[in-house]
Each structure stands twice: as C-alpha cells, then as structure tokens.
Amino acid sequence: MTATLTPPPAVQAHRDPNVLRWLVAYTCSMLGDSVYYLALSWAAVRAGSPAQAGLVMSASAVPRAVLMLGGGVVADRFGPRRVVVGSDAVRCAAVLAVAALLFFTRPGLWPLALLAVVFGTVDAVFMPAVGALPARLTEPGQLARVQGMRGLAIRCSGVAGAPLGGLGVAVGGAPAAFTLAGLLIAVSVPLLLGVRIRDLPAENLPGDDASTGRTTAWSDLAAGLRHIRRHRVLAPLMLAIALGDLGFVGPLNVGLTLLADRRGWGAPGMGWVLAGYAVGAGAASLLLTVRGRLPRAGLVTGVACALGSVAVGALAYVPTLAAAVGAALFVGLLTGLSGALCGALLQTHTDPAYLGRVTAVAGLISLGLTPLSMPFAAAAIGAWGLGPVYAVSATVCGLGGVVALAVPALRRAELPG
Incomplete structure (x- = not known):
C-alpha cells in the first residue's frame, strides 16, 4: 500500500510569524516616519519663516520623484530586504545625527533641509523595495491579506505618530522628537534582518538578461517599463491608478481645507472629516486582512x-458637518478598498523579478505626479468655486473605475486563492 504525501496547507499571513515580524518592523518604521515629519515641521517653523519652513518640508519631494524609477532598479538588483534594511539604517543615522546637532547647537535651517533631502533620496529606493518585499514573504494567495495588514499598519501609524511626536516635542523639543523617530526606525532593522524571504524563480521573462549580470541600470529600467506596457492587466491598472489618484488628491487635501474654511467648520471640523475618511480606509484594510x-x-x-x-x-x-463626515467615511471605505485591491493585483500579476520597478512606477504616479494637481485644484477653486472643481475631480477619479470596468483583462482579473 502506498501513501501519498500532500504538502501542508499554506500558513495564513496573519498567523505567520515571519510575516508578523515584517509587519512589526514596517509599523515601527512608519511610526518613526510620522514622528519625523512632525519634528521636522516643528523645528523648521521655530528656526525660520513660514515660507522657509514650507521649503524645508517640500525639499524631500524632488529627489524622491526624480530618483524613484532608479530606486526600483536598485530594489530588483540587490533584493528588497537588503535595500529596506539599508534604507532604514541610513534614515536612522541621519535623524539621530540631526537630533544630536540640534541638542548641542542652534545651526538654523540648513541641517533640516539637508535631512529632508536625504530622506527624499532614501525614500526613492525605500518605497519600491517595500512594495516588492511582500511577494517574497508569503504565498501569492496571501498577498491581498498582506496588503490589508499593511494598510492597517499605515493607518495605525498615522493615528499614533502625531501624538507620539507631540509628546516628544513637549518633553524635550525637536531634539527629543527626532531621537524618538530615529529609535523607532532603528527597531525595524534587527526585525527585518530576521525576516526570511523566498528566492526568485531561476527563470526570467523573455528579453530579461538580469541573471547573467551583464545588464545596465538603463536596460533594467527599460525592461521594467516594457513589462508594464506589454502586460494585459498591469498597463490598464497603471492608468486606473493614475486617474483615481489624480481625481482624489486635490479634494482630500487642499480642497478639504478650503471646504472646511468656507463652511465655517474650522480646523476641528476638518479633523472630523479626515477621521471619517481614516475610519473608512481602516475598515477596508481590515476587511482584506x-x-x-x-x-x-x-x-x-x-x-x-x-x-x-x-x-x-x-x-x-x-x-x-455630520453629512460630510459620513461622505468621507464612504470615500475612505471605497477608495481604500479599490486602492488595496489595486496593490494586491499589482503584486500578484507582476513577475517577481520586476516588482521593484513596477512598484516604482506606481509610486511615481501616486507620490511624484498626482500631488502636482494640488496647486491647480486650489487655483481652480478660487476661480470657479468648490462645486465645479469637486465635480471635475470626481469625474477624473471615476474614469479610473471606468478603465477597470472597460478593459476585459483587468475587469476579469482575479487574486490567487
């Protein structure tokens, strides 16, 4: 009598110690980010004029946008875990160095601006590597759950990071807050070193020569862009992401500030609307988890x-205001669900060898290009009012859904079971 050996069932991601170790590391890193941004804004306002503080806060955007595609190549060439560990180590060292400098001297704005540039440069490789890492941690059928867990980590970090940063500032000013941010980021490094990652398949897609070591960075980048362009799901998915983000960013950022001001809700009212959005987005992440x-x-x-x-x-x-909070809750729930599913589809339909580059393109769209719509949205609201601008933005956002529904390959796309 012969016995048939069947492989054990895959461990669900939320019960996998390896995935949970990564999740704790990622949450600590995101908490450190939140505390860092609060400390940077506080220190910049105290050291210079509001205009100068604004320049410091935006100094990270340019290197992040310019270098993002190259960061995807780095993540794929050297492996996402190695890049994430190195990025967190550099960010930790930079934040702690500035904390020490501010503790002993009053150097003005220049170290803050330099720190922002360093963060933006490191983010350009950190973000694609973070996006490529989940596929190396678990089975394809668990990637949607991992996306939900990652979304919950981002929401929790955003909620807890501001009070932690405020506590640090209250206890010891900007140096204490920067120190806290650096220590939180530092916690992620040993945790990530203990995370086990899956090897890539030995074979590569046709035309990819990465396994021979003879490619250049430019050819690797071109191969990643070709992978997106020729893919029946990824190409329309990128267009849907671009349209959705382009219509979403203006109304939920500068538009919401102007809406709260003109309706007389003030900053507390805007906070309630943002809280409604956060609850909805958190619920979408919890559903996937x-x-x-x-x-x-x-x-x-x-x-x-x-x-x-x-x-x-x-x-x-x-x-x-109550109706606005309810509408924002639905915005968070629906756009959070579509965004998390876009991330899961991107993870599962991209060849693992290209995940860093594909994530970099998606990150460039979301973090590098669509924020440019905010000043145009503000100017348009000043010229034509809130209603027309919100209507146009909603139409653009809705076009992202139309693309997903109109392209058969994307509409029929499934997540692995």
Whole structure:
C-alpha cells in the first residue's frame, strides 16, 4: 500500500510569524516616519519663516520623484530586504545625527533641509523595495491579506505618530522628537534582518538578461517599463491608478481645507472629516486582512472606484458637518478598498523579478505626479468655486473605475486563492 504525501496547507499571513515580524518592523518604521515629519515641521517653523519652513518640508519631494524609477532598479538588483534594511539604517543615522546637532547647537535651517533631502533620496529606493518585499514573504494567495495588514499598519501609524511626536516635542523639543523617530526606525532593522524571504524563480521573462549580470541600470529600467506596457492587466491598472489618484488628491487635501474654511467648520471640523475618511480606509484594510481574498477583484476594484468618486463629489454639496463626515467615511471605505485591491493585483500579476520597478512606477504616479494637481485644484477653486472643481475631480477619479470596468483583462482579473 502506498501513501501519498500532500504538502501542508499554506500558513495564513496573519498567523505567520515571519510575516508578523515584517509587519512589526514596517509599523515601527512608519511610526518613526510620522514622528519625523512632525519634528521636522516643528523645528523648521521655530528656526525660520513660514515660507522657509514650507521649503524645508517640500525639499524631500524632488529627489524622491526624480530618483524613484532608479530606486526600483536598485530594489530588483540587490533584493528588497537588503535595500529596506539599508534604507532604514541610513534614515536612522541621519535623524539621530540631526537630533544630536540640534541638542548641542542652534545651526538654523540648513541641517533640516539637508535631512529632508536625504530622506527624499532614501525614500526613492525605500518605497519600491517595500512594495516588492511582500511577494517574497508569503504565498501569492496571501498577498491581498498582506496588503490589508499593511494598510492597517499605515493607518495605525498615522493615528499614533502625531501624538507620539507631540509628546516628544513637549518633553524635550525637536531634539527629543527626532531621537524618538530615529529609535523607532532603528527597531525595524534587527526585525527585518530576521525576516526570511523566498528566492526568485531561476527563470526570467523573455528579453530579461538580469541573471547573467551583464545588464545596465538603463536596460533594467527599460525592461521594467516594457513589462508594464506589454502586460494585459498591469498597463490598464497603471492608468486606473493614475486617474483615481489624480481625481482624489486635490479634494482630500487642499480642497478639504478650503471646504472646511468656507463652511465655517474650522480646523476641528476638518479633523472630523479626515477621521471619517481614516475610519473608512481602516475598515477596508481590515476587511482584506480578515477575508484574505475577494472574488472578482478586478470588477470590485472598478465598482469601488466608481462609487468612491461619487462620494468624493458629494463632499462639496453636503449641507452639514455630520453629512460630510459620513461622505468621507464612504470615500475612505471605497477608495481604500479599490486602492488595496489595486496593490494586491499589482503584486500578484507582476513577475517577481520586476516588482521593484513596477512598484516604482506606481509610486511615481501616486507620490511624484498626482500631488502636482494640488496647486491647480486650489487655483481652480478660487476661480470657479468648490462645486465645479469637486465635480471635475470626481469625474477624473471615476474614469479610473471606468478603465477597470472597460478593459476585459483587468475587469476579469482575479487574486490567487
């Protein structure tokens, strides 16, 4: 009598110690980021004029946007864990060095501006590597759950980071807050070193010569862009992400500030609206964490994005603060769900050898290009009012859902079971 050996079932991501170790490391790193940004803004305002502080706060955006695509090549060439560990080590050292400098001297704005540039430069390689790492931690069928866990970590870090940073400033000023940020980032390094990662398949896609070591950075980047352009799911998915983010960023950033001011809600009212959005987005992440997989992911992505755009447009027309909070909750729930599913589809449909480069393109769209819409949104609101600008933004956002629904390959895309 012969016995058939069956492989053990895959461990669910939220019960996998290896994934949980990564999650704790990622959460600590994101907490450190939140504390760092608060400390940087506080120190910049105390050391210079508001205009100078604004320049310091935006100094990281340029190197991050310019170098992001190259960062994807670095992540794929050297491995995402190695790049994330190195990035966190550099960020930790830079923050602690500035903390020590501010503790002993009053150097003005220059070290803060330099720190912001260093952070932006490191972010350009850190972000693609972070996006490429989950696929090396778990089975493809668990990637949607990992995306949900990552979303929860981002929400929790955003909620807890500001009070922690404020506590650091209250106890010891900017030096103490920077020290706290550096220590939080430092915690992630030994945890990441203990994370086990899966090896890439030995074979590469046709035309990719990375395994021979004879490619250049430019050819690696070109190969990654070709991978996106020729892919039946990734190419329309990138367009859907671009349209969704382009229509979403203005109304939920500068638009919300102007909306709260003109309706007389003030900063507390804006805070309540943002809290409603955060609750909705957190609920979407929790849903993916618990369920692990949603059937017909491409179709759900398109529907959620289209309905979320309606909620975005409704923000400008709701009569009361309570109604605005409710609309923001639906915006967070629907756009959070579509965004998390876009991330999961990107993870599962990209060849692992290209994940750093593909993530870099998505990051460049979301963090490098779409924020440029904010000054245009502010100018348009000043010229034509809130209603028309919110309506146009909602239409652009909704077009992302239309793309997901209109392209058969994306509409029928599924997540692994």
